[in-house]
Amino acid sequence: MTEPHDVPTAAQLVEAVREFLERDVMDATDGRVRFHTRVAVNALYMVQRELEAGPAQAAAHRAALDRLGVADEAALAAAIRNGDFDDRRDEVLEVLRATVRAKLEVANPRYLGTS
Amino acid sequence: MSNAGDAIAERVQELVGADVKNVRRLSAGASRAMWAVDAVQPDGSAAALIVRTDPRGAARPTGPVPEAALLRAAAEAGVPVPAVVAEDDEHLIVERIDGETIPRKILRDDEYGAALPKLAGQCGEALAAIHSIPVDQVPGLNHEADAVATWRSMLDGFGQPHPTFELALRWLDERRPPTSGTAIVHGDFRNGNLIVGPDGLRAVLDWELAHLGDPMEDLGWLCVKAWRFGVDKPVGGFGERDELFSSYERASGRSVDPDVVQWWEVLGTLKWGIMCISQAFTHLSGIVRSVELATIGRRVCENEWDLLELIG
Numbered sequence: 200m201t202e203p204h205d206v207p208t209a210a211q212l213v214e215a216v217r218e219f220l221e222r223d224v225m226d227a228t229d230g231r232v233r234f235h236t237r238v239a240v241n242a243l244y245m246v247q248r249e250l251e252a253g254p255a256q257a258a259a260h261r262a263a264l265d266r267l268g269v270a271d272e273a274a275l276a277a278a279i280r281n282g283d284f285d286d287r288r289d290e291v292l293e294v295l296r297a298t299v300r301a302k303l304e305v306a307n308p309r310y311l312g313t314s
Numbered sequence: 315m316s317n318a319g320d321a322i323a324e325r326v327q328e329l330v331g332a333d334v335k336n337v338r339r340l341s342a343g344a345s346r347a348m349w350a351v352d353a354v355q356p357d358g359s360a361a362a363l364i365v366r367t368d369p370r371g372a373a374r375p376t377g378p379v380p381e382a383a384l385l386r387a388a389a390e391a392g393v394p395v396p397a398v399v400a401e402d403d404e405h406l407i408v409e410r411i412d413g414e415t416i417p418r419k420i421l422r423d424d425e426y427g428a429a430l431p432k433l434a435g436q437c438g439e440a441l442a443a444i445h446s447i448p449v450d451q452v453p454g455l456n457h458e459a460d461a462v463a464t465w466r467s468m469l470d471g472f473g474q475p476h477p478t479f480e481l482a483l484r485w486l487d488e489r490r491p492p493t494s495g496t497a498i499v500h501g502d503f504r505n506g507n508l509i510v511g512p513d514g515l516r517a518v519l520d521w522e523l524a525h526l527g528d529p530m531e532d533l534g535w536l537c538v539k540a541w542r543f544g545v546d547k548p549v550g551g552f553g554e555r556d557e558l559f560s561s562y563e564r565a566s567g568r569s570v571d572p573d574v575v576q577w578w579e580v581l582g583t584l585k586w587g588i589m590c591i592s593q594a595f596t597h598l599s600g601i602v603r604s605v606e607l608a609t610i611g612r613r614v615c616e617n618e619w620d621l622l623e624l625i626g
Binding site: 234235238239241242245271272273275276277279280282285291292295296298299300302303305306307310311313 | 475476477478479480481483484544546605606608609612613615616618619622626
């Protein structure tokens, strides 16, 4: 809960809407609307996961960028393009793997199990 | 029937000279739409047709692709494609071919079980036929001389940082393969753009990304992981690279270097990632507001994951 707001928390409100779509709207619709309802449900799952994992992921990401000595993703992208990290490729790869893993943990955790 | 449906029926009637019945809208794009209609001739015989509309002035990244000319040239070269029935500036009417295009059904329904083992080989033959079309037979195709530069500038257009894509661009830059010549490249030959029946490949669809380029581009694109739809087989979720390469080599007389195809697979994975960003921006910019397009923006990281597996 984030003061000054009352319960439900933002995450709990998203969860309530997601459950409504999943239980009531899915059963009452078909075709294109049903498909888009499923997409909307997935989007709300993402929001729930981001609200939960986001702060810890942001802290870990900040620490990783600090180790590489770059300010943010844009600076990292520019430095890679510029060749500045050509001699630290393994280090960069490790950071990129952790970053992309974090994004997938929010967007589509099941993807991490595929090859 | 909607007014748009009436207009389609009327135009098809004029172009084909037959009574038009059962007009159904199959898909709605921002500017393009696809319809299924039945054309009934005076003698009572009926033809199942597909009508694609493409209004002039529709926004596109490049000039219009001469799709009717491509389909005719492809048919002549032995590519399985729907026959062109009629066309004008804004409509393309082709025969409707029975079969399935939805990848998850093709890969999972029992009906296509016997077709799956044949598909990689049939794709190799179809691609060889496409690449055999004389390049001067279809004027007006864009020549993509430097795919890395094209997609780098496309990425830059969105102003979103993607360090993984930068690493992939560097990898691609450093390993540019020798060219395998210039051919008419389909540009979107993949599971999802193929009509498949229980007997195998029936037709190659969606020629709107066709261009002049390196023929190996099409082989690499067909191997991109997104087109496997969760099935662990590298070619479209239905086949092995060896089957694709050997049938392509037999049919085309060109030799296939797996490393070169892999380079194009990396390029293709990057390209699909950038196309996902583009779809999210179609929503974000307000061109088409859509929850589906919006969430595709969060699938970009799937391509980043695949790229790190390929180039890590």
